[in-house]
Amino acid sequence: MTIMRQNEVIIRVAGAAGDGVQSAGEILVRTFARSGLYATSYNYYQDIIRGGESWYQVRASDVKVKNQGDGLDILVALNQDGVERHTNPDINEGGASPLGKDGIAIFDNSIKGYTKRDTNYCPMPLADIAAKYSKNTLLKNTVGLGAAIAASGIDFNIFADVIRDQFGKKGDIAELNVKAAKEGYDYFLANYKPLGKKFKFGKKKYMISGGMAVALGAVAGGLKMYVAYPMTPASSALHFLAQHAKKYGVFVKIPEDEISAINTVIGANYAGVRAMTGSSGGGFALMTEAVGLSGMTEVPLVIYEAQRPGPSTGLPTKTEQGDLNQVLGASQGDFPRIVFAPGDIEEAFYLTREAMNIAEKYQTPVFIMSDLYLAEHYDTIDSFDLNFTIDHGLxxxxxxxxxxxxxxxxxxxxxxxxxxxxxxxxxxxxxxxxxxxxxxxxxxxxxxxxxxxxxxxxxxxxxxxxxMKPTPTYHIEDAEYVIIQWGSTKGAVEEAVDILRSKGIKIGAIEVKNVFPLNPDIGTLLKNKKKIIAVENNYSGQLSKYISAQFLVKPDLITKYDGEAFYPNALADEIEVRIGKKKEVIRE
Amino acid sequence: MNMNDYKNKRVPPDWCPGCGNFAQLSAITMALAELKIDPKDVVVASGIGCSSNMPEFLNTYGFHGLHGRLVPFAAGVKWANSKLTVIAYGGDGDGFFEGTQHFYHTAKRNVDITYMVSDNQVFGLTTGQASPTAPIGLRTKTTPDGNIETPFNPIAFALNAGATFVARAFSGDVKHLKDITVRAIKHKGFSFIDVISPCVTWNKENSYEYFRPRVYHLENNDVTNFDQAYKLAFEWGDHIPIGVFYEVERPTYEDLDEVLKDGPLVEQKVHTLTEEDLEEFA
Structure with missing residues (x-):
């Protein structure tokens, strides 16, 4: 059972690909960030440019939100399919709950047949309002967002400023959008009841994606060259750097293939410039031989590897952690390599920055392993600690x-x-x-x-x-049960620990940020536990196997390989089953 | 400086006696000496193959990398530090099989490096298989009945790609090879030299004796005439032109790129990230 909190709101915008779902979601994240709330988001989309269903979920609160959450307060549905999928209790979208009791569903009043269920259906003249201002049908999204802002109790003026910034120089269009949004906002308040959320608004936050955090971390770490071939989900870093090339003095290039990319950056590092490449598993496969070249010639090298589900082309727009074996096994022979797996946006920034120094200090390949979930979702941060010294090593x-x-x-x-x-x-x-x-x-x-x-x-x-710094832990001190986690599952795992602790279960987690080499302190952390459970977004438990071999432990394994991220309540339920506190949960 | 100042005194070349690569070693070191380029400012990058052992015998900065990947490596060096003289040196198997797309795109970008290929029509280091430039009928370990595949035409390929300096030389004519090398290094942009370099061990059919009477110096050709150069690229057999086929000026990638045109990357300041930079994300 998902518990809705008074100081938290979860909004989902659902529609077809090409409906402007993503940009609507991003406007919401920015509005929450500027309002002084923490927000995080999840973009559920498909590998097509138009058509197909897609949705964008935003979770905001006055305390740090660690994942997209598995509840839902407000649905903004841009088509009938969206209303059906997200309010029908029999449909479970990739693990996310449909809109529950007391939830609010905002949609155009041309969509008929939705009146009863335990949800507040709030049909509105979204298209009619939009038509008053523009022929562009996407404007109805803005009207719907205005209503969602009213339902969540956020200051309209902040939302209006975000819209103005979104349209930038197109001042007239921006004002039309603001007016349309205001009508949506007013219409909602005149006809329906807001959720009655109570937030303590803090300082404004920065909104950033994992890919951007990797790119920024690299820049902070002295990056001067980024050469990479496009591949989802590594491309968010590439795009960010290309757009900021001049500002940050970083040479950015798409070469003919990934083999060229990695050999080019090895050339640049050899010549004394901090250069980096990035790809997903398929592109990284092509770089394999040159990883060993860096190891053998002792030329520093930082590689950003953003995972998506394989094998082969796999699920290009979905998330998974299935490339660990590939990264650990890349290239023939034995040579030193260091692999970092940031668990959230902040770690993506700090670890990438650190990787730039570590690569040069140890003159060997260093990996930043991320995944689609971390790379592409927007999150909020208060700030980054910008104190850093570039160390060129010996x-x-x-x-x-x-x-x-x-x-x-x-x-x-x-x-x-x-x-x-x-x-x-x-x-x-x-x-x-x-x-x-x-x-x-x-x-x-x-x-x-x-x-x-x-x-x-x-x-x-x-x-x-x-x-190596000590392995980060979460409520490990008195834990009888311990979860092993790496990378972007951090937020869901920590929240699952919170949920289970609230039920009196003494459980904790360790975050394996250094996936290679493993920190020897993991052996101590895993000692004398009633049960060790590894949580991984892959089929075979790649890290778990490797930890088992090194520390002679036998973790129970919770995996997920449907292309979606873990959801905290669902994960907590499963953990409870594994530790024998609950009977098996039957899921779709 | 003389040519010996550019040679590694610890390591003598390990090529077979009579190998064409000796001529390239002489030509490169003579050219660098003639151009008075300080050895510290030279990077010679190679792939894998007999010819690619070259950097080991030089007293410049050298990098002996991966088969077929010398050109992107060399471009990376040049993009990092445009003050360096960067020479990519490899074989025909290396450059025209595995490295083909790199050769094409680096030429197209007009990166200011010199790419010299020691072209002997066979794989030498792996003991004599047919390479992409092997002529029809050449008998090798992998073509015991004679090669049936149309040979790769490096000159036409370089011209098609957009190389701004395209030349052919012959290991049996070191003085000419040196002159071409000097011109190639001086040329601003992507310079390509295909060197006919007989393999005395694995290719007995295409020897010095075979090529010597057939090669002739290009003298009065208009090097800015693309069509003429392209036509000459297909002259082969009894008369084989050597010399500069094509040479034009075109802005290099480094000249045009927004970041690189501000000077050598290695000398540019590293951006210090500030709170103000983060405001973009508000």
Whole structure:
């Protein structure tokens, strides 16, 4: 049972693809953010530009909202299908509940046949109002949003300003939209009762998506070049950077393929510029060989890998965490690699920024693993801590005597020289080489050099493990049960923990932000628990298997691979079943 | 500076005696010496194959990367630091099989690098299979009955792609190869040199002796005439033109890009993110 809170509102805009569902949803998020509320969102869409059903859910509150939520207060339906799908209790849209008792359904009064059920149907002359102002039928969305703003008790003026900004220079059109919205707002208040929500409005928030946070984090970490081939859901970062190329001084390029992208950024990093590439699993597959090139030549490299369901083209507009095996196994041979999995927007920013330093310090590939859910949903933040120092790691001095690019050191890290630097000319090689970079693989294969270089490179992992920060935990102190989670499932898992704790169940969670190498402290955190449950948005429990192997534990596994994110109440129910506190829940 | 200052004194070349790659090593080092380019400002990037071992024998900055991927790597270096002289050097298998799309698009973009291909019609390092430029009838390990596939035409391909400098040279004529290399490095834009470079081990049919009487120097051709260059690109057999087919000026990618035109990326300031920047998200 989903409990609706007085200081929280969940609004869903539903319609066909091309109806302007997404932009309507984004206007709502921005309005809440400017009103001083936290908001998060979920865009349920399909791999087509027009037609097909789609919906956008926004959840706002005066306390941090961690996921899209599985309740619903207000539905703005742009077509009959939308009304039916989201108010029929027998339909369960990807795990999200239909509009329940006391919920408000706003739709055009030309849609007939909806009067009774335990929902407040609020038909309105959306199209008629819109027609007074414009021939553009999309204007009826704005009228509907005006009504939703009235129903949730948000200041209309803030909403009006958001609309004005949305239309920017098109001042006249903006004012038409504002007027239409106001009529929707007034109509609702004159004919229906608002929800009676009570919010404590705080400071205005910033609205940002996970892809944007990755891009911004990279910029804050000294990014100067982003080369990537388009692929959903990695493209939100690419688009953001392309639009901000001049402002942030970042060279952005779409090359002929992903192989070119990764080799180009390896070239740029080699030449002393912080460069990054990004893709989803299919595009990343093409980059595989060059990941090892970075490992072997010890050229720093940051790769953004935004997952979507596979195999192959899979579900291009859906979410999944099925690429961990791929990222861990990318490229032949053993070489050091570091993999981060941010759990939310803030972590996407901070971890990407940190990755830029870590890659250069350890001179090896570093991954930021995200997924469609994190990459594409908008969320709100108070701010980012912008204090950061770019650290280029160990660099050679000019004209070093007897310069050795791959000097054997205790840490495994050798001083880098950058082209253009006087006196330190050398060769970096994908063949096995000695300390100078001279090849030892062809004519004079030298097993001793090979062993020394393998050990030197791999020693960087030991050095890195020593500097790892403790694994983040959530209510772990007195927990009898522990959930293992990685990446974007963080919000749903934490809320599930809250729900179960409110029922007196002593449960906690650990967030595996460093998916490779694993932090050794995980072993301690998992000790003496009644049950360990891994929650993963994939079929086989990829992280769970890998944790089992390393720490000799046997987690129970809750997976989801329908392309949708976890919903907190549904997840809490399932966890309760697994720990034996509840009988199995029958779900559609 | 003389040519030996550009050579790695620790590592002698490991090519077969008589290999065409020695001529390219001489031509590149002589050209750099003639142009008085400081070794610290040179990056030679290669792929995988016999010829691609080149950077190991040089005393410049070098990078021996992946088969077929030398060109995007070289473009990345140039885009990071446009002050560097960037030479991509690889083989015909490397560049015209796996690297074809990179070759095409980098030429189209007119990235200011020099791309030299040591073209011997076979895979040498993997012990003698037919390459994309293998002529019809060439017998190799993979074509025991003779090659039946129409050979790749590097000159026509480079012209089609939009390369702004397109040339052919011959390992048996080092002085000419050096002169072409000097011109290619000096050319602002994408320069391509296809070097006929006999493989003395795996391609006995197309040897120095075969090519020497057939090659002739292009002398009075109008290098700005695309149609003429394109026609010459198909001259092969008894008369094989070597020299510059085509050379025109066109803005480079670096000249046109909004960010790169402000100077070498490596010297540009890193943007410090401020609270003001975040206001965009309000």
């Amino acid at each position: 660099r050679a001095k000019d004209n070093e005597q007897d310069y050795k690019r791959y000097l054997i050191t205790e840490t495994g890290i050798s001083p880098r020289a950058i082209p253009g630097q006087p006196g330190n000319m050398h060769n970096e090689d994908s063949d096995e080489h000695n300390e100078y970079g001279d090849v030892v693989s062809d004519a004079v294969t030298n097993p001793q050099d090979r062993i020394r270089m393998m050990q030197k490179r791999m020693r960087k992992m030991d050095t890195y493990i020593e500097e």
